[in-house]
Amino acid sequence: MPSERLEPSTRRTPVLSVRGLRASIAGRSVLRGVDLTVNRSGVLAVIGPSGSGKTTLLRCLNGLHVADAGRITAGTGPDVHFDDAAGRRDAPRLRHRSAMVFQHHNLFPHMTAMQNVCVGPIAVQRRAADLVEQEARALLDRFGIGDRASSYPNELSGGQQQRVGLARALALRPDLLLVDEPTSALDPELVGDVLQLMSELAAEGWTMVVVTHELAFAADIADHIAFLHEGRVLEEGPPGAVLRSPEHDRTRQFVARLAH
Amino acid sequence: MSDGWTQALHALGPMITGALLGTVPLALASFSLGLALALGVALMRLSRHRMLVAPARAYVSVIRGTPLLVQLFVVFYGLPAVGIVIPPWPSAILAFSLNVAGYTAETVRAAVAAVPRGQWDAAYMMGMSHTMTLRKVVLPQAARIAVPPLSNSFIALVKDTSLASLVLVTELFRRAQQIAAFTQDFMRLYVEAALVYWAVCLALSAGQSALERRLTRYAI
Numbered sequence: 372m373p374s375e376r377l378e379p380s381t382r383r384t385p386v387l388s389v390r391g392l393r394a395s396i397a398g399r400s401v402l403r404g405v406d407l408t409v410n411r412s413g414v415l416a417v418i419g420p421s422g423s424g425k426t427t428l429l430r431c432l433n434g435l436h437v438a439d440a441g442r443i444t445a446g447t448g449p450d451v452h453f454d455d456a457a458g459r460r461d462a463p464r465l466r467h468r469s470a471m472v473f474q475h476h477n478l479f480p481h482m483t484a485m486q487n488v489c490v491g492p493i494a495v496q497r498r499a500a501d502l503v504e505q506e507a508r509a510l511l512d513r514f515g516i517g518d519r520a521s522s523y524p525n526e527l528s529g530g531q532q533q534r535v536g537l538a539r540a541l542a543l544r545p546d547l548l549l550v551d552e553p554t555s556a557l558d559p560e561l562v563g564d565v566l567q568l569m570s571e572l573a574a575e576g577w578t579m580v581v582v583t584h585e586l587a588f589a590a591d592i593a594d595h596i597a598f599l600h601e602g603r604v605l606e607e608g609p610p611g612a613v614l615r616s617p618e619h620d621r622t623r624q625f626v627a628r629l630a631h
Numbered sequence: 632m633s634d635g636w637t638q639a640l641h642a643l644g645p646m647i648t649g650a651l652l653g654t655v656p657l658a659l660a661s662f663s664l665g666l667a668l669a670l671g672v673a674l675m676r677l678s679r680h681r682m683l684v685a686p687a688r689a690y691v692s693v694i695r696g697t698p699l700l701v702q703l704f705v706v707f708y709g710l711p712a713v714g715i716v717i718p719p720w721p722s723a724i725l726a727f728s729l730n731v732a733g734y735t736a737e738t739v740r741a742a743v744a745a746v747p748r749g750q751w752d753a754a755y756m757m758g759m760s761h762t763m764t765l766r767k768v769v770l771p772q773a774a775r776i777a778v779p780p781l782s783n784s785f786i787a788l789v790k791d792t793s794l795a796s797l798v799l800v801t802e803l804f805r806r807a808q809q810i811a812a813f814t815q816d817f818m819r820l821y822v823e824a825a826l827v828y829w830a831v832c833l834a835l836s837a838g839q840s841a842l843e844r845r846l847t848r849y850a851i
Contacts, residue, residue: 435752466758473756477749481771491757494767543757 385444386411386546386578387432387469392441392453394424394431401427402438403602409547409595412576416583416593416610420625423599425582426474429549432580434465445469446546469547470540475556476532478524484511484535485520488542496543503542510538514568530561537568541577548572550581554588566591586629590614598622639819642810646803646827653802654831658789661724665731665788666781672736674765677743687736694733700794702726707798723795727788735784742777743769775846782839786832793828803827 387409394402401424409415417425430436432443438453445451446468452458478487488507492498511517514534516527524532533553540548553569554562562585569592573579583589589596590610597607598617606613606622617623675687694702707722717725746769754764796805807824811817 430752433756435755463755463758466756471752471756473749473753475749477747477753479750479753479768479772481775490767491759494763495758539757 384411385409386413386446387415387580388442388444389432390442392428392431392438392443394427394436394438396427396436401602402431404441405599405602405604407597407604407607409578409580411578412573413595414573414579414581414593415595415597416581416589417597417599418583418586418589418625419599424602425599426551428599429471429551429580429582432465432547432549433469433471434462435471437462448546468545469549470543470545471549472533472536472540472551472553474552476524476529476536478532478535478539480524483521483523484516484527484531484538487524487535488539491539491543507538507542510541511535514538529557530564533557533565534568537572541572546578548577548579550579552582552584554583554585562588584629586614586626598625600625635816635819638810638814638816639823642807642814642820642823643827645806645810646824649801649803649806650827650831653795653800653805654789654792654828657720657723657727657792657795657800657802658785661727661792662731662785662788664724664728666735666739668728668732669735669739672732673739673743676736676740691733691736694730699726699730699791700797702730703794703798719795719799722798723792723800727792727795730791731784731788735781738777738780738784739773742773745776746772778839778843778846782835782842786835786839789831789835790828 385408387407389405389407392402392405393400405424405428407415417428419425427436431438432445434451437459440453442453443451443465445465448464448468449461451461451465453462478484479490482490485504485507488510489500489503492503492506493500508517508520511520511534514537516531516534519527519531524535527535533556537550550569553565557565566588569579569581573592579592581589581592593610595607596610596613597604598613598619598621599605600621606617606619613622614626617626672687672690675683676691678684703723703726706717706726707719710717710722750768750772751764754768759767792802793804795802796808799805804824807820811820814820
């Protein structure tokens with residue numbers, strides 16, 4: 372578990388390093404040279420207008436979208452270079468380092484909450500089933516849905532589904548947790564709960580990249596914010612600096628529009 | 632009771648035997664083999680390689696564009712002319728499987744395509760391979776989607792197996808023909824055969840409903 376990795380000496384080691392990342396969707400350039408670093412136990416919030424490439428960036432980090440150029444190093448894994456076809460074929464290796472929580476949860480509807488959490492560790496990572504189930508039960512308990520372990524996703528509320536999605540990602544024991552728009556598919560009154568939950572995970576030392584529209588959420592949870600605009604990181608830094616005194620007009624406009 | 636009704640009653644036993652030993656096993660064997668083949672054809676159709684897509688499309692087109700009776704005759708009466716002699720039962724199973732595959736391949740393809748993209752994402756995210764994703768995530772959901780149309784195909788096949796009587800397979804309808812040829816009571820015996828088919832299909836429909844109920848604990 373990540374709390375064991377929290378010695379001060381390792382705190383500054385990068386868990387994620389992205390250099391010159393370019394990506395396109397159906398021939399349209401979406402990421403145009405992104406550089407980012409996330410240190411161990413760091414929480415990076417990626418903000419920016421719709422279409423700025425936030426979700427594509429997250430998908431590239433997990434190898435779900437194969438970038439066109441650049442380099443990603445995640446966790447203790449090897450560098451993945453996207454400049455040639457051979458390198459691009461290595462994209463799936465990124466999945467062994469990071470786990471993703473999807474905006475619409477994407478739980479498997481034919482599996483119970485418990486099975487959703489256990490299938491990756493057991494079938495893919497080949498860990499011992501009884502230990503994985505213990506761990507999964509502990510995760511579900513801690514997220515307050517232990518009593519829903521044998522429910523199917525369609526029997527769960529949106530908030531509960533999200534917690535299962537989070538447990539499913541954590542059960543994979545990733546070096547890096549990728550979270551896509553955790554507040555957007557939730558009822559407004561649940562936003563506080565998910566913020567609370569993710570703050571706890573951050574305090575425990577999980578390294579996270581969170582894509583969000585919610586600036587207050589970003590300010591609360593992140594120790595670093597990157598403002599993505601038209602496929603580039605236009606501005607980055609601690610939340611106070613980026614959100615309160617942005618340097619670029621674009622960032623200022625974006626912050627002003629959302630912070631009311 | 633008149634002679635005609637007594638004869639019809641006596642014919643019921645052989646007809647039910649024909650259904651249980653001919654029609655039903657023929658349909659089950661052909662459907663299982665056909666479905667396995669259909670899965671392969673469907674996956675070829677969904678592939679990104681033209682080399683796989685083209686033959687799969689051609690196969691579906693040929694099977695759907697020609698009558699089942701003609702396909703059956705090609706296998707049983709045509710192939711011996713080029714030196715391939717296949718006995719009645721294997722001929723019928725071969726022709727019916729190839730036919731079922733042509734039709735259900737499209738059903739399977741549509742069902743696989745109907746599983747949301749996010750399901751593939753979630754499976755890939757946790758490191759599953761393409762094959763494991765199909766096996767553990769996509770096909771179980773596609774199966775749920777495909778059960779109603781596949782049940783229809785199966786029920787249609789049960790009735791189509793009556794064509795096997797023309798390649799000398801002793802199933803329900805061939806029994807009926809044999810008895811009718813002897814008694815000359817065509818009306819009563821063929822209506823009786825129809826009723827036995829109907830009973831078999833009613834039982835299958837009940838089975839289909841039970842299967843669907845079992846699979847609807849979750850919704851897609």
